Amino acid sequence: MTEPSPSTKITTLLRLVLPIFREHWLRLGCGFLALIVVDFLQLIIPRFVKTAVDALSTGAATSSQLLELSGAVCLVAVIVALLRFIWRYLIIGFSRILEKKLRDRLFTHVLRMDPPFFERWTTGDLMAHASNDLNAIQMACGMGLVASVDALVMSSAALVFMLAISVKLTLIALLPMPLLIICTRILSGRLHHRFNLVQEQFSLLTEFARATLVSIRLIKGYTLERFQEQRFHALGEQYVRSNLKVAAIQGLLFPIATLIGNIAMLLLLYYGGALVIESQISIGSFVAFVSYLYMLIWPMMAIGWVANLAQRGVTSLRRIHRLLSEQPTVSTGVALAAPPVAPTVYSCRSLTFAYGASVRPVLSGMDLEIGPGLMGMTGRTGSGKSTLCKLLLRMYPVADGMLYFRGQDVNQLSQDQLRQCIAYVGQESVLFADTIANNIAFGRPEATAAEIEAAAQAAAIDADIQTFTGGYQAIIGERGVKLSGGQRQRLALARALLCDRPMLVIDDALSAIDVETEHQVLQGILATLQGKTVLLVSHRVNVLRHCDRIVLLDAGRIVEQGRHQELLANPFYQAMVEKQQNDA
Template sequence: MSALPDSAENGAQTIAIGSLLAIIRPIFRRHWLRLAGGFVALVAVDFLQLIIPRFVKSAVDGLAGGTATAEGLVRLSLAVCLVAVLVAGLRFIWRYLIIGFSRILERKLRERLFDHILRMDQPFFERWTIGDLMAHASNDLGTVQMACGMGLVAAVDALVMSTAALGFMIAISPKLTLIALLPMPVLIVCTRILSGRLHHRFNLVQEQFSLLTEFARATLVSIRLIKAYTLERFQQGRFNDLGQAYVRSNLRVATIQGLLFPIATLVGNVGMLLLLYHGGVLVIEQQITIGSFVAFVSYLYMLIWPMMAVGWVANLVQRGITSLRRIHRVLDQQPVVCVGPTITLPVGTDHRYLCRRLSFRYDGAGRAALEDIDLEIGPGLLGMTGRTGSGKSTLCKLLLRMYPVADGLLFFQGIDVNRLSQADIRERIAYVGQEPVVFAETVAANIAFGKPGATLAEIEAAARAAAIDEDIRSFGLGYDAVIGERGVKLSGGQRQRLALARALLCDRPVLIIDDALSAIDVETEQQVLRGILSRMEGKTVLLISHRVNVLRHADRIVLLDQGRIVDQGTHEHLLNHPFYRIMVEKQQGDA
């Protein structure tokens, strides 16, 4: 089970940093004023913190030299309190502005990612699992938000604090500053080595999370099947294996993180040890005052935080870049169904399809799913049948523009579909698939999904046409009854009729029903058929079915076999074809 296409995974390492930054750069530009205000407050906090040791130096020198007074100490204390209040207020401001920006960036990226996924076509969803897409929209976005929030703050804070602290330290004693910074190259080398390993390990963590999410989703979706086959322990074992792999990957990341912080702390403490010895010697030799020594120690403590921040920022940045690469792979995907210069469809014309030697082959398939299809689908009821795998559903997908076709093979209203926008075509089609989609909403909301502004009267009329109105009224709350997840409270036939009512409510000029009456009994089937014919009079209906009682009402029936049209005509005409005749005889015998 693979969460990502191999090609996408291999290409992840070659994405340039500039391409990654291009994803978030427009958001930074749009909110530059907010960021500028936040960083001004952040820098002000840093400089205010750097002033406090100067107050301490003045107090210590005064006490050591015997020049300190009670009034002077009170003034210094009040100054420290004032600085502390200013620091608290400014810290709130930069947190509100900068961390708030990171949340805005996360929301904008999530909206862009969701919008991009909605615009993708069927081949995209055959290559990417839902679990991986969910991981992108949760873990990966959260990691990018941390990198652009606290990571950015820590980086700027460490840069400003370390630069200013070094300036004050050099002003006190250049020699002592050089001695205190002797261990610094060790931190730089270790950070560089560990950060490179962190990227690879965190990428593996995100992939494991994708697998875990996809497995949990698939398990919950098929929970009834799992219980029917008593596979709860088996699924639990597989989930446990995935969970252990995820934990192992996280522990490998934690190993890197666990090394970065102790190394930074060790480097800082070694510098402090050198300072205590050599600084003490300078105080004894009276080359610096004891107040200067205390201030120098305070500045070195302030420098230890930037040293530690190097490891933390490196961790956040590497994780952020890894997640941004994963998001970039999704955003870089383009629909396979390309549209050339668009032509606006004329209003009120005959909505018909024309196939001219239409052929289609799935990627990696051994044979063509459709081959040399010459067919006109116009106003009226067109039936279609054939053996399983003969290409019926594939033709529906092509009519819905889910897969690409070459120029000159498929026309809608006399115009090549490649010159029409997908939305322009789909807005004229209502579709009911083999597996009806039902949401965990009320019955009314499910039916009105394709027409959100529909009135209750319109919803009830569509339900009556689909012969499900009586079933709905038998529910406790009628049209306000909430259907369980994926329609678990409904039978297969009820789900099919609910989906059909949704399509009929849209009142579009073309209706495609892909074997969506298979779970309905014969009596209800005839009621549904009458409802379809009454609602779709003068419009185009393509009805795919293996039920002869349905097909015999079609104006014309098309018989497919191995992707080719082997015969077409009325019910009486097709009785001369062996396959159709056997199908009729078998169903009549079963009846």
């Protein structure tokens, strides 16, 4: 994961979370009130103990007085327990709500992005943001905030009580405290760093397992099981080693804190004891002082820990801010009350396109009218056919004046409105581990069973589905592993046909179908799409010869356009026809 630049102002970053704080002010207010009351109640207990010890040491204690005092201590302890539950529930609950709101926002934002964004950000990066960064922000806004308020209230109140007993003794007892702050700051910094490493290694491990399982057929095909096993074993070992380092630092943190606390206690015993002997303070005050000192150790540790939590929270907030600042590159116009109507669906005028910052154009100076009817497109691999299909779907940005949808510049049209006019079957079929029916109805979840069947018949997949156990309710496995390549392609086609949109773009999605079935599929498409526009990318002459017009691309340029017979004059097309006839 790349580190964000630290230039974004902290106020800009806080704007991401402050509205959520404001929205839940009542919840937070009650939570912090409970927290502060707990702190004060805890500070009262040593006062009771002081009274009891003083009464005992002077011999004035009665059993009823002791009973009363212990009853009071019990009561305070019960109230403290109850209030602790309340603040935890309210404040930690708030931090979870905050995390959810940020996660929702992130998800919505990522869904709005276009393919160039997903070429810049890997899935791993996005998943890390959704887990590690949100977690760090949740910790900072939950436990971090609690610990800082708690430390502030506890330490100042404990200090006041201590100072009231003896100023000199307080100063002496505080001597080792800066050391405690420094040690926790350093150690918890190390701990966070190590902890991040552990998390990174855990994601490497899970990602490796995922990638292995997804490509299990390939691994078996190349007999790589042992190799994968060894790599998995090595990754697991690294993970354990990192975890042991975390355990070592955790193991150091508490003993060091206790050690420093005990040094303070030693100083207190030595100098405080002397004060008791000289009768400058009572034994009760001395005992109370010891309790206050114990209460001061946790806030001193918390200062170092909270500083690290806050730092991590801000870094994560910065990363999230950077992600949320990304904007789609494909421009979008306003939605029209009624989409424009014109017989020609698309016009390309000197359409030139290059991916991202690349200077090499993938399409150059392309003039083309698409629709109505069945238009074929073919050309060498890498000649730009899929790129053109993606541009029609507005996946990548195009300059003004190059691409028109029914006479309107696409940059002035609403993306959603335009995409709703096109059904698209990509070069690789995307299927889900769900039933066949749900896979077909993906683009139109409200479709009836009869409509789904009709679409499957048009895509010539119905007969295959009837042979599966469960028929349309059969589950097809992850990414459709239980289907053949040709079945997967026809299922994806049925999905597009069911959407019943004015234009259908099929990007080489009939390549794995035999000649017989291919003919059926074509008939199905032609029957369903009367009066509509179909752009059919294919390398198969048998498919192309049915087209009203065929466009031949080479290196991003149109080299020929016409019917099958007319194109036979072109050497590339002629060679393709001859090769396929010989193969047949």
